[in-house]
Amino acid sequence: MYKHLYKRFIEANPALLHFACHSHHYWADVSREAQLQYWDDSAKHVDDKWNHIFSVKVPQAQKLIAEVLNLSHPHQLVFAPNTHEFVFRLLSSLDWNQNIRILTTDSEFYSFDRQINRLSELPQFEVVKVPTLPFETFHERFEQAMDSADWNLVFISHVFFNSGLTCDIERLAKRAPAECPFVIDGYHSFMAVSLNLKPIEDRVFYVAGSYKYAQGGEGCCFLYVPPATRHRPMYTGWFAELSKLSAIGNEVGYPTDAYQYAGSTMDFSAMYRLIATLEKFKDQGLTITKIHALVQQNQKHFLEEIDKAGHALVNRQNLIAADLNNHGHFLTFNLPSTEATTELVKKMKTRGLVTDSRGSRLRFGFGLYHDADDIKAAVARI
Template sequence: MFQQYYQRFLTANPNVQHFACHSHHYWPDVTREAMLEYWDDTAELVDDKWQRILGEKMPQCQSLIADALHIQAPERIVFAPNTHELLYRIYSIFDQTKKIKILTTDSEFYSFQRQSERWQQDDLVDIVRIPTEPFSTFEQRFTEQANKGEYDWIFCSQVFFNSSLAISDLKQFIDGLPQSPIITIDGYHGFFAIPTDLSELEHKIFYLAGSYKYAQGGEGACFAVIPDGNFQPSYTGWFAEFGDLHQRVPGKVGYAKNGQQFAGATTDLSAMYRLHASLTLFKKNDITVDTIHNHVLKCQRAFLAIIDDLQHPDINRSNLIQNSLFDTIESSNDTPINRVNQHGHFLTFRLPEDKVQQLASYLSEHGIKTDFRGDRLRFGFALYHQPEQYDLSCLR
């Protein structure tokens, strides 16, 4: 029923089963119209287009994101072309004359992993990386370490890109951490995939995400939710002067008092138009994050049923990371508890690296697009999937 929104991508790829949607989603058709709208606004308004973009589109987009994340103050949200730009601005709020002590994991996405290793190479930071495995004890081990040391910055993913493991209860997890450090959650694999409520967290954590994956707006529309505080990032752009410059002092750089404190400079905001269009489409058609999550769960279970039947020597449950999270367990009052909220929207198989590459190539030759990282073969699931049409017969 949801495929009607993706006709251009589906028509252009008629013989493809797209299981790489955790990496880059198909875009709904309305995003093409949004690109044209950006062009038309530019042609019509020319130099005055910024009032339309920053005065109308941006607040609307902030509100749509806030609705999805249950944020009470949409003005906390600031945009950037990528999350790397935002995390570097967060880094720049620290005293650069002191070595920063960071607590993170061994499973962060490359934007933070690479940058933090580079800082470490220059002896600018001390980093403790907690292994995510074994997953069953990760949250406990991470929290215990956070409360042992005096960290300046805690950085952790909501859903880990190399396994699909998700923090089981984000609020409970954050509440267990010390409140003095800067806390940043990489929510890229969580936003518009796993139901997320930041209403009690928005004032105290940085939350990074974007539209390239599950929000389906494509690359270039990333954002951060900024907590309470008068931050003054040294890596700053002139957009950060928009709004109330509550700290304007002669001879000093002023900053806005909301999320715009972390804004950059002039950029192509057509991506924000696309994100606005996709989120508006979902809102108009009552397609909530819960709707998407439940559809993906059906897709994942249908996929697992197929591979159970195939009994492939490699793509099977014994090589699936976190298979047990798809079980339903009983609570003390006999009410079923679904543990799949601890799992993202892709399934990850761990295999030897050469086998992973061989399988990815073989599947691609048969019109099955997947994604792999090292020894991990990943299958993603999306709203535009119809699980009853899955065909994995090439694996027989």
């Protein structure tokens, strides 16, 4: 139904069945024109380009994202090229002269997990990871962990990247200690699974970006910062000098808005692409609710075809899912070993079916450029 939005990517790969959109989503055609517009604006404004970006394009992006997440404070969104910048900036806002205790899960994406694994080698860092499985008891176990000690940072995904399992973020955020930063990684849910941040917008940080279901390509990530936040990250850049600064004596001043978490020069063409894509969705009436319903329909059809195929590995017995009505936009199958999973991914690729895996977990992603014929053909190539 919506293949026309991705005509250029589809025509460039006519024989390919792309089911890895949770990782590298096709870009909407409008993003190409947006990319060119960035070049044209750079030529037009030259030295005044930054003023145009920060006075026109950034507010456009903030407004569109705030509408998706139902945020009351669009100006509390700040941008960076990747989420790792925000991860380390958040970590650098903590007092490293004291012991630091971080609560998270065993299913966080590498931009966070690798960094805290490295920091946990330092004596002042303690990291506790709550297993997501069995998921039936996850929320209770995470709440117990939050209650069990004093934490300096809580970090958790809305949709877990290695399973598609979706947690009740509002429930956990409301239970979290008020004085502790509570950070939501929304990269695998933004523009895929609805999340209303309004009830918790005064107490949570939220980080996501355009590479996956926002479909604008890499390079435009964002962080929502609660309005009362007054942090002084050690990892800081010149963009933080652009806002009104609060300083004491000879201290380095920081903005009182989201730009206390700002970095430095970035390629804003990614923001142009994101804006164009989100505006296109609005024009098409493609709300998250509608997109999610279409993807759920495709996932249901995929599982029905899998049932018919009777594959030895890709079957419902190996499917990781709790509630398919409240699940990410990819289905994950836990296979016997990493080697078996990697081998199957390679074989499918030779047959023109692109998926991906994480360890022993095989992932199939679904997007608006899939229809019933694509799904049937994909199962035939497994």
